[in-house]
Amino acid sequence: MEQTVDVIIVGGGVIGCSIAYHLSKRGIKVRLLERGRIASEASSAAAGMLAAQAEFIDSVPLFDWARQSRAMFPALTADLQAHSGMEIGLVQQGLLRVATSEEDVLRYHAQAELQRQSGESAQWLSAQEALALEGTLASDVYGALYLENDHQVVAPSLTLAYASAAAALGAEIREHSEVQELLREGGRITGVRMQDGIHRCQQVIIASSIWSQALLRTVGYDLPLYPVKGECIAVRTNKPLIRRTIYTDNCYLVPKANGELLIGATVTPHTMQRHVTVGGILALMGVAERLIPSIRGATWIRTWSGLRPQTPQGLPYIGNHPELAGLMIAAGHYRNGILLSPLTGSVMADLVEGIELAADLTAFQVPAMRWSKDQEMTGVGI
Numbered sequence: 233m234e235q236t237v238d239v240i241i242v243g244g245g246v247i248g249c250s251i252a253y254h255l256s257k258r259g260i261k262v263r264l265l266e267r268g269r270i271a272s273e274a275s276s277a278a279a280g281m282l283a284a285q286a287e288f289i290d291s292v293p294l295f296d297w298a299r300q301s302r303a304m305f306p307a308l309t310a311d312l313q314a315h316s317g318m319e320i321g322l323v324q325q326g327l328l329r330v331a332t333s334e335e336d337v338l339r340y341h342a343q344a345e346l347q348r349q350s351g352e353s354a355q356w357l358s359a360q361e362a363l364a365l366e367g368t369l370a371s372d373v374y375g376a377l378y379l380e381n382d383h384q385v386v387a388p389s390l391t392l393a394y395a396s397a398a399a400a401l402g403a404e405i406r407e408h409s410e411v412q413e414l415l416r417e418g419g420r421i422t423g424v425r426m427q428d429g430i431h432r433c434q435q436v437i438i439a440s441s442i443w444s445q446a447l448l449r450t451v452g453y454d455l456p457l458y459p460v461k462g463e464c465i466a467v468r469t470n471k472p473l474i475r476r477t478i479y480t481d482n483c484y485l486v487p488k489a490n491g492e493l494l495i496g497a498t499v500t501p502h503t504m505q506r507h508v509t510v511g512g513i514l515a516l517m518g519v520a521e522r523l524i525p526s527i528r529g530a531t532w533i534r535t536w537s538g539l540r541p542q543t544p545q546g547l548p549y550i551g552n553h554p555e556l557a558g559l560m561i562a563a564g565h566y567r568n569g570i571l572l573s574p575l576t577g578s579v580m581a582d583l584v585e586g587i588e589l590a591a592d593l594t595a596f597q598v599p600a601m602r603w604s605k606d607q608e609m610t611g612v613g614i
């Protein structure tokens with residue numbers, strides 16, 4: 233039996249759910265297909281930082297996108313609450329990027345200067361000033377860059393709230409619904425095939441993280457993506473140890489609205505294995521204890537891991553497929569899909585509507601790479 237709709241979105245992570253919500257707000261008929269549960273992959277593993285300034289100073293296109301997306305969160309929080317009744321755990325306390333060496337101090341000073349030139353707040357704090365803000369910090373830190381607008385949310389709650397708000401606005405959200413292949417007629421994608429039959433639509437949007445590649449290959453195209461595993465820990469204390477996110481290159485600590493303290497995250501590229509390793513946990517806890525010595529007294533809650541979707545260029549693919557009409561991609565948001573989800577959803581909805589885009593997509597173009605079964609890859613027009 234054939235089933236028809238305006239837009240089919242493949243993937244119920246934060247990216248697919250944000251797109252479903254933004255399209256539904258504009259009155260477009262959407263069906264979101266998720267093979268497992270909503271937020272069952274990376275989007276439930278994320279720490280939820282909106283770290284536009286801590287993460288992106290070296291990558292200009294993403295820095296601008298990240299700041300624009302971060303600025304959308306206060307209004308988004310209220311709108312998602314109004315449509316879904318759900319809280320996304322927005323904590324607006326900012327982030328301390330803590331220096332643990334002289335080199336860090338020099339680097340962070342330079343970053344602070346660049347960020348201030350971009351109009352952002354970035355304040356250098358001496359060790360004494362940092363300790364005045366967060367009294368449990370180790371006394372031998374070298375100071376900290378205070379990024380007062382790098383806030384945080386609860387990642388699974390955000391993803392579920394997008395999906396729930398989209399459903400309230402008319403979207404059809406189907407869990408346990410795996411897309412097996414794309415349907416191609418000449419140069420156009422006309423729908424998807426699933427176990428229950430064919431689903432036709434005007435536009436297919438692939439938001440299936442690293443699994444987007446397998447779907448593109450069903451119609452003879454490639455999309456280079458690879459997994460980067462990240463492990464995390466949650467602990468709890470009777471009294472919160474910190475109020476702001478504490479961030480270093482190797483480890484961050486994020487105090488959540490529900491009282492848990494998240495410690496993350498390891499970075500292991502090119503593995504699909506999700507087991508949490510003793511080595512990963514020891515490495516994280518070693519840095520966490522050096523930063524906040526009193527964490528030794530915290531109660532252990534749980535560990536988990538997730539697979540971040542990364543691309544060879546380190547930039548996500550967002551936009552129309554260059555050779556297949558009726559196909560759009562939003563995948564490869566690596567460490568920052570939570571942060572980038574509002575703007576990604578909004579710009580994808582602009583594209584579907586054919587209106588002026590809210591942000592520039594030039595840096596995020598989808599490559600036209602042919603793929604054949606013998607795995608021969610031919611780069612075309614990349």
Ligand SMILES: Cc1cc2nc3c(=O)[nH]c(=O)nc-3n(C[C@H](O)[C@H](O)[C@H](O)COP(=O)(O)OP(=O)(O)OC[C@H]3O[C@@H](n4cnc5c(N)ncnc54)[C@H](O)[C@@H]3O)c2cc1C
Nearest residue numbers: 243245247267273275279280281411462538568569570571
């Ligand atoms: C440990 C860790 C910490 C992180 N911390 C942060 C952070 O602090 N801030 C931040 O912004 N980002 C963070 N991230 C990154 C963020 O989690 C990701 O960038 C984001 O979740 C990617 O969202 P997605 O929707 O593309 O992918 P996913 O959440 O992986 O969703 C893709 C979905 O597609 C579905 N799917 C795949 N194939 C099919 C198919 N054939 N049919 C139907 N459905 C399909 C999958 O089941 C999955 O649910 C972190 C990630 C990890 C792992």
